[in-house]
Amino acid sequence: MANELLSKTMVITLDSSAIARSTGWTFNVDKEPIDVTSFDSNGWKEFKVDLKEAEISFDGLVSRESNNGFDYEALLSSIINSDASISYALTDSGAGTATVISGSGFLTNVSATGSLGDKQTYSGTIKPSGTISLA
Numbered sequence: 001m002a003n004e005l006l007s008k009t010m011v012i013t014l015d016s017s018a019i020a021r022s023t024g025w026t027f028n029v030d031k032e033p034i035d036v037t038s039f040d041s042n043g044w045k046e047f048k049v050d051l052k053e054a055e056i057s058f059d060g061l062v063s064r065e066s067n068n069g070f071d072y073e074a075l076l077s078s079i080i081n082s083d084a085s086i087s088y089a090l091t092d093s094g095a096g097t098a099t100v101i102s103g104s105g106f107l108t109n110v111s112a113t114g115s116l117g118d119k120q121t122y123s124g125t126i127k128p129s130g131t132i133s134l135a
Contacts (some may be wrong), residue, residue: 008102010090012091013091014070014088021061021071022060023060023061026123028057029132030053032049033047033049034049034050034126036048036050038057043048053128056090062112062121062122072110079110086106102133104130105127107124108125108126109123
């Protein structure tokens with residue numbers, strides 16, 4: 001039987017602190033193809049890969065309790081008061097050997113949403129800068 005990776009075993013951290021009350025995340029990597037088609041291409045388009053980029057988006061529940069991780073207020077303070085690079089890691093905390101996607105980048109978006117009689121949620125975006133490590 002395969003050991004499937006369950007979302008509930010993934011943790012996202014910023015500067016070594018888990019993002020508090022996180023409920024979801026998305027990790028995207030894109031490669032930019034460059035068209036290098038010539039008369040020697042035998043009627044087929046040809047491409048080479050140029051630059052790569054990535055983006056991490058995440059969301060969670062806003063809480064008024066103090067905690068040991070990045071919560072909405074810490075994320076908001078970070079984006080308003082600092083343009084410094086942050087470290088990030090997506091870690092499989094489940095059984096077996098952990099898989100870690102890590103690197104450094106910039107917190108580029110933080111937002112909160114709420115409506116009458118419903119939970120308040122937050123979301124954010126990290127734009128990695130430089131090499132992404134997979135271990």
